Every structure is written in structure tokens, then in C-alpha cells.
Amino acid sequence: MASTESPAASGWLGELRDELDDLDRQSLRRTVLTPRDGQGETLSIDGRELLNLTSNNYLGLAADPRVVEAAADAARAYGASVSASRLLCGSTPLHEELEGRLAALKGQEAALLYSSGYLANLGVLTALARPGDAIFSDALNHASIIDGCRLSGAETRVYGHGDAEHLAELLAATPARRRVIVSETVFSMDGDVAPLPSLVELARAHDAVLVLDEAHATGVLGPSGGGAPPPHGHRPHRG
Numbered sequence: 245m246a247s248t249e250s251p252a253a254s255g256w257l258g259e260l261r262d263e264l265d266d267l268d269r270q271s272l273r274r275t276v277l278t279p280r281d282g283q284g285e286t287l288s289i290d291g292r293e294l295l296n297l298t299s300n301n302y303l304g305l306a307a308d309p310r311v312v313e314a315a316a317d318a319a320r321a322y323g324a325s326v327s328a329s330r331l332l333c334g335s336t337p338l339h340e341e342l343e344g345r346l347a348a349l350k351g352q353e354a355a356l357l358y359s360s361g362y363l364a365n366l367g368v369l370t371a372l373a374r375p376g377d378a379i380f381s382d383a384l385n386h387a388s389i390i391d392g393c394r395l396s397g398a399e400t401r402v403y404g405h406g407d408a409e410h411l412a413e414l415l416a417a418t419p420a421r422r423r424v425i426v427s428e429t430v431f432s433m434d435g436d437v438a439p440l441p442s443l444v445e446l447a448r449a450h451d452a453v454l455v456l457d458e459a460h461a462t463g464v465l466g467p468s469g470g471g472a473p474p475p476h477g478h479r480p481h482r483g
Contacts, residue, residue: 378420
């Protein structure tokens with residue numbers, strides 16, 4: 245049977261195979277691991293019992309019987325899907341209750357739920373900044389923050405990881421209509437904490453909005469699990 249691939253497509257597929265082979269040679273090809281026993285502190289993979297240090301289930305709540313039963317109750321009451329965006333008919337009393345509780349936990353006026361942290365960063369940054377503005381982003385910020393900066397169309401200036409002096413230099417050297425400083429509070433790869441007092445001071449000095457990604461701080465830091473406590477008198481935009 246004759247091939248239906250065009251010469252251009254065949255060449256392109258050949259290049260992709262070569263790239264995959266190159267990743268294999270460098271042991272860099274990604275593969276999916278499928279645990280057989282949920283997301284507890286240990287995982288069974290390929291017959292081996294492994295200590296789980298890879299998930300975000302820091303508080304061990306994913307398999308907590310109370311959480312599982314509450315999820316089952318919600319599914320029985322509202323079905324397996326809300327079947328629409330919240331702007332149409334997909335909002336439920338559970339959304340509003342959770343947003344109220346999160347706002348109280350964070351000490352903020354209100355909260356807005358997104359379906360993932362990635363989408364939250366895309367939505368927040370594209371709402372706050374646009375062409376003519378400037379975003380100042382930590383060098384080790386998550387990929388979702390990087391993509392949010394790009395999609396906003398604003399000028400993005402990257403400062404050295406946790407380097408408040410470098411950030412100050414960039415702020416002083418960058419004219420812009422509006423300025424946004426964005427940082428994780430607890431960084432997902434190394435677990436270190438951003439220099440929050442310095443970020444707050446610089447945001448005040450340069451009339452900038454400070455956006456904090458608390459994906460890895462919520463439930464972990466703070467006296468009530470509300471995340472990294474901001475310096476007194478400042479309420480940054482937190483997510």
C-alpha cells in the first residue's frame with residue numbers, strides 16, 4: 245500500500261523521531277508513572293513500594309475519609325459536572341461557600357476560584373497588565389506565571405531569584421504605565437521563601453501591584469494555614 249504521507253510530512257516525522265532518540269540517549273525522555281494505590285505517603289509503582297515526595301498532597305487530605313465522603317455527597321447533589329461555565333449556569337452554592345472561606349482564610353475581601361493554579365496565573369496576570377505596562381517576575385517563577393506574563397502583552401523584566409536589589413534596579417530603570425511585581429511565596433522547586441518584606445517595600449516605593457502565588461504556601465505556612473504572612477498593613481493580591 246502506498247504511503248499517504250507527503251514528503252514534507254515524512255521529513256517532519258523523521259525529525260521528530262530523531263529528537264526523541266536524542267532525548268533517549270540523554271535519559272531526558274519523559275514517561276508517565278501510574279501508581280496503583282492512590283496518592284498516599286507511599287506509592288506502589290511497578291511492584292515497588294516507594295516513598296511519595298512528588299505530589300502536592302502536603303496535608304494528606306486527598307484520601308482523608310471526610311474529604312472523600314464530602315466529594316461523594318457533592319457529586320450526588322450536583323452531578324459529576326456543573327456542565328457549564330460559571331458565567332452561564334455552572335456556579336453552585338459550593339463555589340460561593342468555598343470562596344467565602346478562602347477569603348476569610350487569606351484575610352482578603354473576596355476570592356475567585358479557578359479550575360487550576362495554572363489558569364489562575366494566566367487569568368490574573370492578563371487581567372492586571374497589558375501592552376504599555378511592565379511585569380517584574382522572579383527568575384524561578386512557575387511556568388504558569390511566565391506564560392501569564394507573555395500573554396498579557398506587557399513588557400516582562402526578570403530579576404534574579406530572590407534578589408531584591410536587582411528588582412529595585414529594574415524598577416528604577418523601567419518606565420511603564422502600570423507595574424506588577426509577581427513572585428511565588430514558597431517556590432515549588434526548591435522550597436525557599438521569597439523576601440516578602442523587601443517586595444512589599446519596593447511595591448510601595450514604585451507604586452506597583454504585588455501579586456503572590458501561594459500554591460505551595462496555603463495550608464502550610466501561617467498560624468492558621470493562610471499562607472505566608474505579609475508584613476503589617478499590606479494586603480497583596482494572593483492566589
